[in-house]
Amino acid sequence: MIAIIDYDAGNIRSVEKALQFLGEKTSVTRDRNTILQADHVILPGVGSFGDAMDRIRGYGLEDTIHEVIDKKTPFLGICLGLQLLFETSEESEGVKGLGILPGKIIRIPEKPGLKIPHIGWNCLRFPADGTLFQHIPQGAYVYFVHSYYLQAEDMAMVKAVTEYGITIHASVERDNIFACQFHPEKSSGVGLQILKNFIAVKNREGR
Numbered sequence: 001m002i003a004i005i006d007y008d009a010g011n012i013r014s015v016e017k018a019l020q021f022l023g024e025k026t027s028v029t030r031d032r033n034t035i036l037q038a039d040h041v042i043l044p045g046v047g048s049f050g051d052a053m054d055r056i057r058g059y060g061l062e063d064t065i066h067e068v069i070d071k072k073t074p075f076l077g078i079c080l081g082l083q084l085l086f087e088t089s090e091e092s093e094g095v096k097g098l099g100i101l102p103g104k105i106i107r108i109p110e111k112p113g114l115k116i117p118h119i120g121w122n123c124l125r126f127p128a129d130g131t132l133f134q135h136i137p138q139g140a141y142v143y144f145v146h147s148y149y150l151q152a153e154d155m156a157m158v159k160a161v162t163e164y165g166i167t168i169h170a171s172v173e174r175d176n177i178f179a180c181q182f183h184p185e186k187s188s189g190v191g192l193q194i195l196k197n198f199i200a201v202k203n204r205e206g207r
Helices: 012-021 032-037 049-058 061-070 080-084 188-199
Strands: 002-005 026-029 040-043 075-078 103-107 118-123 141-146 148-152 158-163 167-174 177-180
Touching: 002 012, 002 032, 012 026, 012 188, 026 032, 032 061, 040 061, 040 080, 049 061, 049 080, 061 075, 075 080, 080 148, 080 177, 118 158, 141 188, 148 167
Parallel strands: 002 026, 002 040, 040 075, 075 177
Antiparallel strands: 103 148, 118 141, 158 167, 167 177
16 A cells, blocks of 8 residues: 555645556555555655645654654655755745755746746656666656755765756655655656556665
8 A cells, every 4th residue: 555645735636646547555644553554655745845844743744754764665755745855945944854865955046038936848867777767768758846946965866857947856766765856647658657666666674
C-alpha cells in the first residue's frame, strides 16, 4: 500500500488517481500508524511553504515523516513536497522546513521573456544515474508549476536538472528519499514511468 500524506495541500487527489491508474492500492491519510505501515510514502502538494509546514506540524506529521525516513521506507516528495524536505525557503522567511536534506529553496529570478510562476513542459537532463529515471531518455519532457526552486547543497544527490533562466535542480535522490520539483502525475507516459520506478524501489533497511 502507498500512503499519500494528507495535510490539506492541493494536488493530492491527482497523485492518488495516477497511482490507481497504475493499479496501486493507496491511502490518503494523516494517520501515523497507516503511514508507518505503508510500503511507500508520498508527500505531494502545491501551495505556500510556510502554510504547509504549519499544517504538517499542526497535524503532528513532522515526527511521522522523520520516522518514515528512519525506517528506510521509500519516500517521494512532489513539487512542494520536494521543497519541504529542505531547510529553508525564501517564500517563507524564518520558517524551518523538515531539514531532511541539505539545501535551500529560492525564488526563480526575474528575466526578460520568462514568466513566473514557471508553468509548463520542460525537458530534463540527467547529470547522474537516478533510480526514478530508468528507461527514460535524456531530454524527456515533464510538467512544472512553481515559482521557487531547489538549490541543493550536495550535488551528488541531484539526478535531474532543467533550465528556466537558471539551472533548476529538478530531482534528487539519497538513500530511500526521492523528490521531484515537477509533477510526474501530470507528465503523461514519462511521469507514469517515473512513478513505476518509484513503486519498484524496495525498503532499504540494512543497506
